[in-house]
Amino acid sequence: MNIAQQIVNGLVLGSGYACIALGWTILLGVARLVNFAHGQLYMLGAFATWYAMTKLGMPYPLAIIAAIVALAVLGALMQSAMMGLVMTQNLTSLMIVTLGLGYVLQGGSALIFGGNPQTLPGTLARAKVDLGSLWFTWQDVLVLVATLLLYGAVWLFTQRTRFGSVIRAVAEDPKLAELFGINAKVVYLLVFVFECGAVALGAALVAPRSPILTSMGFNEVIMTFVVVVLGGIGSIGGALVAGLGLGLFIAFFGAFIAQAYTTAAAFAVLLALLVVRPAGLATK
Amino acid sequence: MTALESHSPRSLPLLRTAAVVVLVAVGFFLPRLLGGTSVAYSTLTTIAIFAVMCYGVDVVLSYLGEVSLGHTLFWAVGGYAAANLSVKYGLNGWSTAAATIALCIIAAAFLGAVTLRTREFVFSLVTYAAAVVAYEIAFNWDAIGGSDGIVGISALKLPFGFTTYVGATQEDLWPIAFALLLLTLGFIARFRRSRLGTTALMVQMNPPLAASLGIDPRKVRLAVFVISAPITGLAGWLYAYQRAYVGPDMFETYFLVMMLTAVVLVGRRILIGPLIGTAILIAQQNLLSLGGDWNKIILGSVLALVLIFWPTGLIGLFRRLSRTKA
Amino acid sequence: MIKSIKLAIVLLLTMSAPVMAQDIKVGTIFPLSGGAGPDGQSVTNAVKLAVQEINDKGGLLGRKITLVSKDDESTPAVGVSRANEMIAEKVDVVIEGWNSPVTLAMQPILARAGILDITAVSKSDLILSGETNPLAIRINSSNGFDAGVIAKYVVETLKAKKVAFLTQNDVYGNGFQTAVEAEFKKLNFSGEVMMTEKFAFKDTDFRVQLTNLKAANPDAIIVTNSSNSSGLPAMVEQYRQADLKSAFVGAVGIMLPTVFKVAGDANNGIVSADIYFWNLPPFNAIPESNSFVAAFKKAYGVEPDKSAALGAAALQVWARAVEATKSLDRKTVAEAIRGKTIKGTLFGDAQFLPNGQLQPRYVVFKVVDGKTAKLEALQ
Numbered sequence: 001m002n003i004a005q006q007i008v009n010g011l012v013l014g015s016g017y018a019c020i021a022l023g024w025t026i027l028l029g030v031a032r033l034v035n036f037a038h039g040q041l042y043m044l045g046a047f048a049t050w051y052a053m054t055k056l057g058m059p060y061p062l063a064i065i066a067a068i069v070a071l072a073v074l075g076a077l078m079q080s081a082m083m084g085l086v087m088t089q090n091l092t093s094l095m096i097v098t099l100g101l102g103y104v105l106q107g108g109s110a111l112i113f114g115g116n117p118q119t120l121p122g123t124l125a126r127a128k129v130d131l132g133s134l135w136f137t138w139q140d141v142l143v144l145v146a147t148l149l150l151y152g153a154v155w156l157f158t159q160r161t162r163f164g165s166v167i168r169a170v171a172e173d174p175k176l177a178e179l180f181g182i183n184a185k186v187v188y189l190l191v192f193v194f195e196c197g198a199v200a201l202g203a204a205l206v207a208p209r210s211p212i213l214t215s216m217g218f219n220e221v222i223m224t225f226v227v228v229v230l231g232g233i234g235s236i237g238g239a240l241v242a243g244l245g246l247g248l249f250i251a252f253f254g255a256f257i258a259q260a261y262t263t264a265a266a267f268a269v270l271l272a273l274l275v276v277r278p279a280g281l282a283t284k
Numbered sequence: 285m286t287a288l289e290s291h292s293p294r295s296l297p298l299l300r301t302a303a304v305v306v307l308v309a310v311g312f313f314l315p316r317l318l319g320g321t322s323v324a325y326s327t328l329t330t331i332a333i334f335a336v337m338c339y340g341v342d343v344v345l346s347y348l349g350e351v352s353l354g355h356t357l358f359w360a361v362g363g364y365a366a367a368n369l370s371v372k373y374g375l376n377g378w379s380t381a382a383a384t385i386a387l388c389i390i391a392a393a394f395l396g397a398v399t400l401r402t403r404e405f406v407f408s409l410v411t412y413a414a415a416v417v418a419y420e421i422a423f424n425w426d427a428i429g430g431s432d433g434i435v436g437i438s439a440l441k442l443p444f445g446f447t448t449y450v451g452a453t454q455e456d457l458w459p460i461a462f463a464l465l466l467l468t469l470g471f472i473a474r475f476r477r478s479r480l481g482t483t484a485l486m487v488q489m490n491p492p493l494a495a496s497l498g499i500d501p502r503k504v505r506l507a508v509f510v511i512s513a514p515i516t517g518l519a520g521w522l523y524a525y526q527r528a529y530v531g532p533d534m535f536e537t538y539f540l541v542m543m544l545t546a547v548v549l550v551g552r553r554i555l556i557g558p559l560i561g562t563a564i565l566i567a568q569q570n571l572l573s574l575g576g577d578w579n580k581i582i583l584g585s586v587l588a589l590v591l592i593f594w595p596t597g598l599i600g601l602f603r604r605l606s607r608t609k610a
Numbered sequence: 611m612i613k614s615i616k617l618a619i620v621l622l623l624t625m626s627a628p629v630m631a632q633d634i635k636v637g638t639i640f641p642l643s644g645g646a647g648p649d650g651q652s653v654t655n656a657v658k659l660a661v662q663e664i665n666d667k668g669g670l671l672g673r674k675i676t677l678v679s680k681d682d683e684s685t686p687a688v689g690v691s692r693a694n695e696m697i698a699e700k701v702d703v704v705i706e707g708w709n710s711p712v713t714l715a716m717q718p719i720l721a722r723a724g725i726l727d728i729t730a731v732s733k734s735d736l737i738l739s740g741e742t743n744p745l746a747i748r749i750n751s752s753n754g755f756d757a758g759v760i761a762k763y764v765v766e767t768l769k770a771k772k773v774a775f776l777t778q779n780d781v782y783g784n785g786f787q788t789a790v791e792a793e794f795k796k797l798n799f800s801g802e803v804m805m806t807e808k809f810a811f812k813d814t815d816f817r818v819q820l821t822n823l824k825a826a827n828p829d830a831i832i833v834t835n836s837s838n839s840s841g842l843p844a845m846v847e848q849y850r851q852a853d854l855k856s857a858f859v860g861a862v863g864i865m866l867p868t869v870f871k872v873a874g875d876a877n878n879g880i881v882s883a884d885i886y887f888w889n890l891p892p893f894n895a896i897p898e899s900n901s902f903v904a905a906f907k908k909a910y911g912v913e914p915d916k917s918a919a920l921g922a923a924a925l926q927v928w929a930r931a932v933e934a935t936k937s938l939d940r941k942t943v944a945e946a947i948r949g950k951t952i953k954g955t956l957f958g959d960a961q962f963l964p965n966g967q968l969q970p971r972y973v974v975f976k977v978v979d980g981k982t983a984k985l986e987a988l989q
Binding site: 028099103268 | 345349350351398402404405406408409410412413414416417420421424537541544545548576577578579580581583584585586587588589591592595
């Protein structure tokens with residue numbers, strides 16, 4: 001029964017990783033923008049949800065939407081500020097600008113929301129499901145279902161709609177896309193807004209598992225890194241498979257070898273893969 | 285004809301050398317000029333050490349155009365080498381420094397080989413992954429210090445034939461730190477004019493030309509990366525003696541952010557850019573600290589705003605101001 | 611003419627002003643921002659209150675105490691900067707330490723500058739090893755003593771036959787586990803240690819470890835988790851969700867107010883121990899403790915917890931020693947504390963071992979109502 005439960009654990013962990021990684025991988029694939037503020041945006045998404053529920057009295061579903069909207073607006077502002085650097089593809093400066101913005105978000109959130117841990121009541125995180133001897137919560141189910149739906153929706157959008165092909169064109173070659181009349185600026189803006197909205201959704205769903213702190217963020221999204229590089233930068237299907245796979249790896253490595261070394265193991269696997277197949281993960 | 289124009293062209297480099305000598309002398313006596321207190325010495329020593337730490341990243345950024353997020357690894361290697369070898373085997377400063385350089389070269393050769401075909405953010409992410417793995421190893425390996433690290437690192441001993449220079453106090457460590465800084469600056473000034481340096485710049489700026497000249501960009505990448513490592517490593521080496529304590533905190537983002545910020549704040553390929561950047565950051569932290577949260581906001585805003593308005597760094601602002609004046 | 615007369619008057623006045631006795635400066639270095647910010651604030655507030663109590667009674671050696679508080683941001687490099695600032699401000703003592711690495715980094719700096727350094731909370735054994743600070747003093751208990759209390763409870767009171775460990779993977783957690791296992795040997799423990807599950811300090815999801823522990827089904831699980839703001843409350847809740855039947859025995863001192871606040875009645879039934887409770891004997895019979903509790907409640911709206919008590923005790927111990935020796939000299943004051951007994955602190959009589967460790971008085975407790983943090987003292 002241990003193995004079955006660990007599989008469940010792995011899927012729960014993995015769907016969380018995949019959910020949080022989606023926005024980051026798309027942003028990276030389309031705009032080649034390494035968003036170092038991802039962790040702080042996750043934290044902010046969690047606090048926006050908390051604020052909406054506890055201070056504005058919204059029910060959980062509304063609070064999720066409120067968080068997504070709030071972060072989308074923030075993302076629009078951030079991207080507008082960075083637009084010059086994005087258009088000139090000054091990638092190193094962009095990386096550090098997002099790092100700086102992340103710091104501002106962290107310091108600002110600490111001043112606004114304080115340093116104490118908060119919980120998100122009214123979610124499904126306490127609603128347990130007992131399936132024989134297996135256990136998980138309805139929140140875990142929600143995360144898995146929402147992740148699959150989100151990935152499905154995004155895949156359909158980018159592969160089947162006109163705007164999706166516009167985005168893929170800009171990702172391939174922005175200059176060429178501009179020649180064809182595509183406004184790359186709008187595309188970049190929308191992709192960044194999507195990343196912020198997606199991480200807000202991820203935070204609203206995953207953060208209720210444990211108390212939230214304004215100092216969190218970095219550790220929570222460190223696995224995103226591994227998921228994105230393993231799955232292939234910009235690859236939607238890859239991120240899903242890598243996320244779920246990583247979750248299962250963490251669960252089994254932790255259960256049968258040593259849980260304390262899972263981060264090291266995940267990164268070691270990443271490094272090993274990159275040694276063996278660096279070309280497959282290099283960009284143009 | 286002005287006084288300057290009346291000078292023969294041959295005396296200009298002489299003027300330059302004189303200016304450098306004066307600057308070096310002022311720099312050396314700076315702690316004394318600022319009061320001679322132990323705090324003045326320790327602050328300037330810290331600035332010197334952190335500046336050297338940043339120069340390693342600067343070399344990679346300036347000559348390869350890449351952002352290395354893994355130089356905390358070399359910083360830590362230097363610190364841990366100094367700590368372990370001096371505490372466990374009583375080795376003197378020269379030996380620990382030599383070990384630092386050797387270990388950094390080996391680590392950089394390995395990491396450089398791994399990242400040979402990666403570019404831009406993949407390169408950054410891979411170097412970062414390497415630092416994370418190294419952190420986990422350092423944290424869990426009790427033999428080299430474990431999660432609490434190594435305490436009681438004795439003072440730096442540098443034997444010179446009959447006498448031994450002992451870095452017991454901050455005043456004693458300052459000349460060593462200053463010397464290390466000068467050595468680093470001199471090395472980078474020379475590197476800029478060296479064959480490897482100019483080749484690396486050419487590969488970065490004009491890849492087709494480099495290819496047509498038969499230059500192997502991968503060899504150049506590896507060489508530059510390997511050269512950058514011991515610079516940061518030696519900074520970590522000296523830090524271990526200054527702080528008398530080394531632990532997994534050497535891998536913390538505190539140092540990584542300082543490296544990145546100091547290197548881009550002033551501008552690229554400006555010799556004293558990282559030094560000025562480091563000095564600004566340490567000064568803010570020590571003199572204008574408004575508490576952890578406000579410090580983050582200030583640091584983050586400065587970083588973001590400077591790079592948004594002057595993507596080449598503060599030098600862009602400086603140039604604009606000097607142009608409007610003229 | 612008039613200008614120079616004015617100048618002369620000003621000069622006369624300033625030169626004839628009475629020379630005031632210089633204030634005594636006490637410095638505190640704790641994390642005031644970041645994850646441990648609220649904890650560090652609480653300790654700093656307690657020191658502030660203890661200073662005020664002394665100032666209200668006429669000061670120390672007839673002089674007023676001023677407090678200089680700094681934030682180490684839980685980062686050793688920042689702590690070192692703050693320590694250097696304390697040296698520049700010429701403080702007479704520094705009370706510091708929530709995170710052990712920060713304490714370990716600051717110790718040599720303060721020792722070299724000849725400033726007395728009292729560690730309030732950091733638990734590492736290296737702090738008292740004497741290598742970086744031969745005159746170290748620490749108020750919080752050490753793993754060695756803690757292990758004795760927990761091992762005794764598990765072996766003799768609980769009479770557990772099958773024990774498992776859920777241990778934080780660092781020197782603190784591993785050190786505690788090693789110490790408990792050593793105590794088991796001393797007590798001739800006839801049961802077995804079934805398994806050890808480990809986790810990282812920053813982890814907040816423990817279902818993998820809890821699944822393994824549930825399958826093993828020990829009588830008791832000894833839990834060592836110092837992440838009182840996020841990891842530990844999450845662990846308590848997940849422990850209940852996973853429906854583990856094993857007794858949850860917490861390491862000494864981990865059940866801080868935030869754990870109760872966040873995990874609420876999931877804490878019910880947890881057994882642990884600590885070295886200070888404002889409302890349990892023997893502390894509620896100590897007059898200094900009661901007056902401090904009243905003042906703290908008045909100033910900050912809550913009763914002081916163990917961490918606040920450690921901060922206040924550090925100040926009180928130092929102040930009493932200064933009064934007794936009539937000196938602010940580092941060596942003199944330190945030697946009046948190390949290996950000696952300081953009376954009149956909120957811990958009652960504070961007995962110190964020669965290595966600077968305060969001898970703790972433990973109370974083993976069971977959580978009766980997690981929501982209100984109602985505890986029942988055992989034995």
